[in-house]
Amino acid sequence: MTNLSDRQQLSYIASQAADARLNVELETEGMTLNIGPQHPATHGTLRIICRLDGEQVIWAEPSAGYMHRGYEKLTEVRTFPQVTTLVNRIDWLGSFANEVPFILASEKLMGVEAPPRAQVIRTILFELSRIANVSLFLGDLGVQMGAITPVFLAFRDREYVLNLIEGATGGRFHPNFDRIGGLKDDLPKGWIDETRQTMVKLRKFCDIIEDLLFGNEIFQSRMRGIGIIPADVAKDYGLSGANLRASGVDYDLRRDQDIALSYDMADWKVWTHPDGDSFARCWIRLQETRESCKIVEQLLDQIPAGPIMTKVPRIIKVPEGEAWVSTENPLGEMGYYVVSKGDLGPFRVKIRSASFNNISIVPWALKGVYVPDIITILASLYFILGDIDR
């Protein structure tokens, strides 16, 4: 475990104390607090049941499943190209990013690779979905603590990114743009210039949010030293993305695996934070938005000429085999384990979504915290309901 400040130690001791109290069943007559499934402070229909002792949570359990759509079953009755329509809706804020790992897994099984131009455009759209996703998180962060202004700024600036995604793909939320072997279309005229201008706006947005929120005294006192997750616990629970990096683990699937996306063409940095508290998780996401802008700006200068689609048969049959591909999605590691039996559609698809693991730590993380911290810890863990329930 990393060195803990006094405050972090206190919070850790409190959680241990809560544990002990629970184990010997000495708690005074407690109270059960139910949050959700329709509480405005949660992002959708997650329900959390907490048992309180005074102001302290001694037991908490998220109750997922209010939005389960059975995508793993549905993929078994779809053809490979049809599956992207479904998986788009898993993490609906960064939906293009959901398509990419599935398409990459299918391409791996078929032994085809998208042409370089398609790979670069894929990477740009991937990062744009990350910006669209995380910028909403940054705005929403304020709302969780009663600050209203940031969310308006976030919705305004996210709209620019959504316009770009719509301009390129035709869909604001559900692009359904990625194809096995490439992309559906090339970029429209003028899109590259517009993207460059938007990235300047988004950097400005990041600066404003940093000023408004991250330097704010109230924000800091509600975030620092709260909800500490040590690195070994984070790895045990399979936390990924910014949540893992905020615990000091230097791991990013964009950099640390050999994947058919163009991240190696850009010069960028993987941020980590040693604290592992709520503030660290939010701060990492802020920095990542900036890095995403950097990646997009650099890749815009390097889009190679050439086709956007490689030669694939009109009716796609994927050879028998199994493949696992995961990518660093806005919420964390998202992967697809695709089993094909040589048919038109997959035999089985296991969807590993980031929020499922990220939220499974909640019973651990909420133990011993005070009631107002429940909301900030949940907000900083950042989940999308569709990504938990699939």
Place this chain on the structure above:
Amino acid sequence: MSDATDTDEQPPALPGDGLREGIIDDLRNRIGDAIVDTHITPNDDLWIRVQTDAWRQTAEALKAAGFTFFSFISGLDWMPSPYGKGEDDPTAEPKEPDTEIRQGVTGGDTRFQVFARLVDLDRHVGVTIKADVPDEPFAVESWTTVFAGANWHERECHEMFGIGFNGHPDLRNMYLPTDFEGYPLRKDFPLLARMIKPWPGIVDVEPMPVQDEAPDDAPAVEDGAS
């Protein structure tokens, strides 16, 4: 394009197949004959199938070997679906359903398997572990004592496939009502929506009309008319 990556730092080395073979040897030293089969896709991925009895022991051994990041646990049902894909042409002759159970990579002897993925964050390499689930007892050991994150994944797997996890603290349903009968992700569980109403996408798989056969006197379709 190569000069774009010219930075002071060397990019971290990506894992090679030598490393993957080393992992198998290392695991063999730790758990011995419990390894049933292994498979390496060159420059890509590694599969290890272990004996059912050694399921938890494998997790402990791999965790000690550096695979500290828990990704997921889930199940596989290798029986082909008796209902097909629900996309067959309703007017065509019914096809003989495929009933042969063929396990995938690293083989297997049973209809059901559990599989899981662990990642070594320092060496940037992942491994997929599989194990057969026999009919009696229809269960494997729980990983919750090794990886706390396995808790929810095993609950989900239990709910969807009915596979038991011995030693799991709380195998409640996550998604379905408590009194729900059946295991939705098993292949013999029908997808009712498809049973009731045939998939309209059936239109897509009809042969495209051949352009040449269009009659010359066919009325021209105006642009924009739909």
